[in-house]
Amino acid sequence: MAELSHATVAAFVDDLVRAGVRHFSVCPGSRSTPLALAIAAHPGAKLWMHLDERSAAFFGLGLAKASRSPVALLCSSGTAAANFAPAVAEAFLAHVPLVVLTADRPQLLHDSGALQTIDQTRLYGSHVKWSVTLPEPDNSPEVSRYLRAVAGRAVGLARERPAGPVHLNCPFSEPLVPKDGWVAIPPDPGLAPRPSVELETAPRALAADQVERLLDELSGRRGVIVCGPQDDPGLIEPLLKLAEALGFPVLADPLSQVRGGAQDGQPIIDAYDAFLRHEPVAQELAPEVVLRFGAYPTSKPLQTYLERCLGARMLVVDGDDGWPEPSHRGAIFIHAGERNVCEAVLQAQGAAPTRSPSGWLEQWQTINRRTRSAIEEHLAKQDELFEGQVFAELARLLPDQAAIYVGNSMPIRDLDTFFPASERTVRFFGNRGASGIDGVVSSALGAAAAGGNRVVLVIGDVSFYHDSNGLLAARRYGLDLTVVLLNNDGGGIFSFLPQATAMNGVTFELLFGTPHGLDFAPIVQAYGGRHQLIRSWPEFRSAFGAAGDRGGLTVIEVPTERRRNVTAHEAVWEAVVACLQAPQLAGEVV
């Protein structure tokens, strides 16, 4: 049996670092010792230690999203590795590059009753781009060369679009540390600062005839651009230029990144979720062509609008070669880089696009502006702690260069409705690959660990509870995170669903309302955070300001009530309808 070579392990980790992995989210364990030691010893590796693998994996996910670079995870063998599964699925669907390292027992301990030995082969099923069980790292030149090559390949594949997780299962035989003591092996300073294997991926670029077809589909039509969740800040400028050239409104999902750094006059539509609920407006704004970027948009009214206008041509641009169109209407799928599509259409020689008919874009902008005003006026008249208002407040309070991470279920939807486009540069994060409520605290802390931005997490109480273990990282690493905890004591979104009225209240509360009655203050304090229960908007504003000044972890809890939250939302939508039906609007639109 070949002997474990710590030099070979160190070289493997060194190549991960050379290939671009800076951050390693690591959990304790014996079987993972060789890798953990090599990571701890590498001057280019930042090691983040976590005690809960589920939180560790989501922390890595948030860090990879915020840093836009691959992050490695490491855990011991057994169910530890299964705890990575939720974040791996999210990373696969959200195209987040992760290098998932799971330590394993060697083959000769499998299927034989050895401890902490599960079947880790293809443990993450179809939710990884590549899964391989590595040979044990002995000191033979062949294995050392192979492992270095695997490191570069794994990082390259994790990054290559569609980015995503790769799984390297790493068996180690005992002894896991040398008998005469372990000594750190520094990276060879004589080597070039590159991994032994690199990957260059040629981008897809539209051919001339494809650009022409696109131009033909888009020119001179009543068209809209829908930009769903996407993470590339570099897309915004060409996309808005294209929209301006075409005279198309850009319906900007909050996670499209379009709502940050917005400038006056740009064709950004941010209130569609409110006004497309109003059927006459949705009909009046029926498009002839829809050009989509990013994932499927979050807004249900927008989804309904898109699914109803079956007469319109739908063009779905997906640089991740995906198929993000759950309505299965007729569509043209365009597998090409999103920036390339925008730039190619704009630059098409001798065939610049003609704009949409006069008044089309202006009609959208007018309705959008009036809707925003109606929402703002409505909110200004209320002073109750309404969940939607949190986002209107944050839109004013967030400093430039801040990042907002939103939980799934209600926060992402309220962000959509209540957070207008702003000239301030804000990054928007959410786990919308699988849209789970799990791991959100850790994801936000991972984003905070990337540094550079003030990160604010807005999250509901069930999701906060679900990943309260994640708070340990805030304490351990002194991370700066402001959490706005919307506590309605249970699952708020269900009150908006047909379930809320289809059964008696007892059954509804049992299965969907699920009140827990938790007091989060002591939990937050146990993790070294400051907890503040607020009772008014002035208190909220001052708590938010103080949290930023103080740094560290602050949880600002906004207590709300689930049923009241529904009627408060309905009141907003009624105010919007009232404004849309007002005669001035008809005048303006015509």
Place this chain on the structure above:
Amino acid sequence: MAELSHATVAAFVDDLVRAGVRHFSVCPGSRSTPLALAIAAHPGAKLWMHLDERSAAFFGLGLAKASRSPVALLCSSGTAAANFAPAVAEAFLAHVPLVVLTADRPQLLHDSGALQTIDQTRLYGSHVKWSVTLPEPDNSPEVSRYLRAVAGRAVGLARERPAGPVHLNCPFSEPLVPKDGWVAIPPDPGLAPRPSVELETAPRALAADQVERLLDELSGRRGVIVCGPQDDPGLIEPLLKLAEALGFPVLADPLSQVRGGAQDGQPIIDAYDAFLRHEPVAQELAPEVVLRFGAYPTSKPLQTYLERCLGARMLVVDGDDGWPEPSHRGAIFIHAGERNVCEAVLQAQGAAPTRSPSGWLEQWQTINRRTRSAIEEHLAKQDELFEGQVFAELARLLPDQAAIYVGNSMPIRDLDTFFPASERTVRFFGNRGASGIDGVVSSALGAAAAGGNRVVLVIGDVSFYHDSNGLLAARRYGLDLTVVLLNNDGGGIFSFLPQATAMNGVTFELLFGTPHGLDFAPIVQAYGGRHQLIRSWPEFRSAFGAAGDRGGLTVIEVPTERRRNVTAHEAVWEAVVACLQAPQLAGEVV
């Protein structure tokens, strides 16, 4: 598209209940609505609601272990289902019957960018006995009949040895509730109280020539029986009878269930972990034949003893048709029911086994008795809060019919060393399928939910932190659980491993010690539990008594120190060696 029939869903749940599922561990979600409603409405189903799927699954696992009957899990689609993965792996390896119901989006929403849609096909890989995606439950007789049949089949397969989890993936199309309101559909009182499909499995029984071979291997030899972790209380009596007939000692793993209800004179050896560390004794006690039952034993000294005596014949009885022999020495594997093996050998007509050579069993019993005394005398001289002593205390304090659930890593090992066999009936639980530190709190609460026994959980701080979410079930359902929390502020077991001395202290603490500094009192209190930090054994005893009287959740925290814990263990082993080397022993043995 066929319409969802709630009557068909109710019939499916009804057949799960008729087939023997009494408990359903359920998490909130929209997609799982039809199943959740049917479960809530069924008078024979007990619904346990949880907000964290990982905890919910382990709760179901503990409930299934303690009730020795299949438990169903239910969650919504997406990463919710991935959170079940750790408990499913544990259940598969530990042979615990679970029916895992995962709601799913219908096929036409897959691979198309729909929300909360991951690939749930074979989500648990090789860690389930059966995995199938069900048809949507419409009202056709074919589908209704099929789903009823699947229910009986799933429960039958989950129970059939090797028991384990089965996975039924359940897609549902909207609307998930009828527009005119949902009405509970009671089970048809006219039906027989049986499921439409039942499974009868004929047990394996040894043929006469196989019994003869066994007799031949076992008779008149210096043999030992090793009983590893196993859950069948019915095995103990025939196993001890066989041991007595053969004159073999029974080396009884704490999870073998042999240590509870022990009677004077039975050949139970419970101190092997201490005395087999002493090489001369291990050599003197080298066997000619080893008869093994249950999973591979926990004790490292026992493992070493078994792996060294290569000259001995090894017989491994596994009624789960497994291969629990990680040392890969020569062995005879016997795939037959364990009780059948014991009874067949005992009853072999005209060929009753001859006993081991005179003095063999007595030698084991003498050494065992002396070792136990040495440990007890050593502990009696100490009054520090030593982790091992907790188990000696519990051995005295646990009432008859109590159950002890032990965490992995150190608690199971200290249980092995310090918890002697006792005439009181005690059930012993641990998650030794994959031996993870995850989900242990929830597993113990699941065992408590089964009712009937006082359940005491002994757990380390990292494991307690890992599943602190599980505590919500204690609060929600007023479950009675006494937790003895051994808090050494980090990963205590690593101080016993070669890692502890192979590197500098800073690196060791970073990667293995992993102190967290958590104050668990406020966390326990937030979940409605009583927390008591104890400083002495009298305090421990009084806290333990009060916890039992009071009921509900009590966490008795025993603060210890990791390095000191190692030297305190070493002192015990030294005391054992001293006693084994004493001249009286030599006299007694000879």
